[in-house]
Structures are given as C-alpha cells and as structure tokens.
Amino acid sequence: MPLAIFSQNDGARRLGKVIGDTVVDLSVAAPDLPGDVVGFLAAGERALPVYRSIGADAPGRRALAEVRLHAPVPSPEKYLAIGMNYSDHGAEAKRLGVEVPPWQLWFNKQISCINGPFDDVILPKVSEKTDYEAELAVVIGRACRYISPEEAPAVIGGYMIANDVSARDWQMRTGTMTLGKSFDTHGPIGPWLTLSEEVGDPHALDIRMFVNGEQRQAANTSQLIYNIWEQISYLSQVMTLKPGDILATGTPAGVGVARNPPVFLKPGDVMRVEIAGLGHIENRVVAES
Structure with missing residues (x-):
C-alpha cells in the first residue's frame, strides 16, 4: 500500500498509508514511525514491519476524497x-x-x-x-x-x-x-x-x-x-x-x-x-x- 503526504483543514502535513479509498494517518496509527517519506525510507527494515502491519481497521483513517495530497518527496537532495x-x-x-x-x-x-x-x-x-x-x-x-x-x-x-x-x-x-x-x-x-x-x-x-x-x-x-x-x-x-x-x-x-x-x-x-x-x-x- 502506498505512502502519501496529506493534509486536512488545519494544513498540517502528515504521513499516511493509502488503503483503497482511505488514508491512515500514521502519526495516529504508528506514532513511532518517521513523519515523512525520506525519514521512512532511511529507517529501512526498522520501519517496514510496522508499516506492513497497519490495516484498514487502524485508527486515524480518513477518506481520500476529504484530504489534500501533497508531493510525496517535497525536498530531496537531488x-x-x-x-x-x-x-x-x-x-x-x-x-x-x-x-x-x-x-x-x-x-x-x-x-x-x-x-x-x-x-x-x-x-x-x-x-x-x-x-x-x-x-x-x-x-x-x-x-x-x-x-x-x-x-x-x-x-x-x-x-x-x-x-x-x-x-x-x-x-x-x-x-x-x-x-x-x-x-x-x-x-x-x-x-x-x-x-x-x-x-x-x-x-x-x-x-x-x-x-x-x-x-x-x-x-x-x-x-x-x-x-x-x-x-x-x-x-x-x-x-x-x-x-x-x-x-x-x-x-x-x-x-x-x-x-x-x-x-x-x-x-x-x-x-x-x-x-x-x-x-x-x-x-x-x-x-x-
């Protein structure tokens, strides 16, 4: 399931896991995970098992139609x-x-x-x-x-x-x-x-x-x-x-x-x-x- 950066009405950008037509707010479902895509990738195998365990019944779910999606990697080095x-x-x-x-x-x-x-x-x-x-x-x-x-x-x-x-x-x-x-x-x-x-x-x-x-x-x-x-x-x-x-x-x-x-x-x-x-x-x- 893909990783997304999304925001809601407060404008704060969050890391989410896209599951079907929903996105799970990882700051709620897995607060120990890094809060951005680059940090997640750099964490490597330490982050993947937790990420894989998050399902559609996880807390912090939002409908994709109700959030704004942002560039997944807004400031790469290259x-x-x-x-x-x-x-x-x-x-x-x-x-x-x-x-x-x-x-x-x-x-x-x-x-x-x-x-x-x-x-x-x-x-x-x-x-x-x-x-x-x-x-x-x-x-x-x-x-x-x-x-x-x-x-x-x-x-x-x-x-x-x-x-x-x-x-x-x-x-x-x-x-x-x-x-x-x-x-x-x-x-x-x-x-x-x-x-x-x-x-x-x-x-x-x-x-x-x-x-x-x-x-x-x-x-x-x-x-x-x-x-x-x-x-x-x-x-x-x-x-x-x-x-x-x-x-x-x-x-x-x-x-x-x-x-x-x-x-x-x-x-x-x-x-x-x-x-x-x-x-x-x-x-x-x-x-x-």
Missing part, C-alpha cells in the same frame, strides 16, 4: 532526469535536429520546481513554449555508490508519477537544459509513493499523458533504452545516491514540441498522467500573475 530514453522520443527529437547521444543524457531539475500531484502548474510569462512530459519516477531508498545493474533493485525505495514540465525555449538556450526544466511548479509528482516491493516489474508499466482529455503520449516502460537498473548504476559511478533522491526515467514520443504543428501549453489546459498500478496526477495550467 532531482535528476534522463533525456531521450525512449527510442520513439529520440526519433522525434532527431527530426527537430537534436541528436541522440551514445550515452545516458542526464540533467538536473532544481528541487524548487517540485509541485503537488493535483496543484496548479504556472505558465511562465517569460516562456512561449512550455511543454509536458509523462515519466515514471524512481525514488532511492538506500544510499549507494558504485553499484552494478544487478545490485540496483535493492536500493530503490519506490515509484511514483512525474510530469517533467519543460519550458522548451529556455531549455534550448544552454546545453545543460537545467533552466528550462526548473521553473517553479514545473515538477508535479505523486500522487503517492508506491513501495518497490508492491510494484513487481517496473519495466512493464503502461504510461499515458492526456491534455484536456486527449491522449498525447502512450507507451510502456519496457521501451526504455536504458532500463532503471542501468540508470541507477550509471549515476552511482558519479555520486552517492541517497534516500529520497528522485530519478525521472524518460518520456515517450508525443510531446508538444514535436507535433506538427507544435502545440504548447496554454492557460486552462489540464494535464493528466497515468501509470498502471501507480495511479494518476492531474494539474491545471494557469497564467502567471
């Missing part, structure tokens, strides 16, 4: 994303004159961009080419360095949905892409963190993006060029990955900039990303005031 990691997206990028490199292409999304799963996304007044990207996000559960692809599954805490909102005009101004990927609110994630033990094969998940109800992207994570294990191993050669670090694993074809003609986001648009078994996130686009 938020990294890989570019052109679906072959069909690489092909559409090539048609736009962007060559696919023969190695993994990583960039930063500054953590200040992180946004809730159902919160508004602000359309910057300084960008005319803001776009969407549906992605599967991995959250690291255990610190690691120099690990092999075979060892990588053991360091994953869980999975969630991400929308790598991208200001294309700013993205293309520099080779790092960081500025175009890091505008405030341009990192919606959620709706919760599904623990890795509950996902099964993360390379067999259907992923879809809808804009105003129209399907724009549809793929399966089996189509990743570099699979999740390879991604984690590659990054761990450079840096220590820590609990809570977010890795966005790539987006498939169908982004707005590659459509003919290009279609960029406008105020009032509603983006919805769905991944099988992980739920959905949905964000309305609003003009910057």
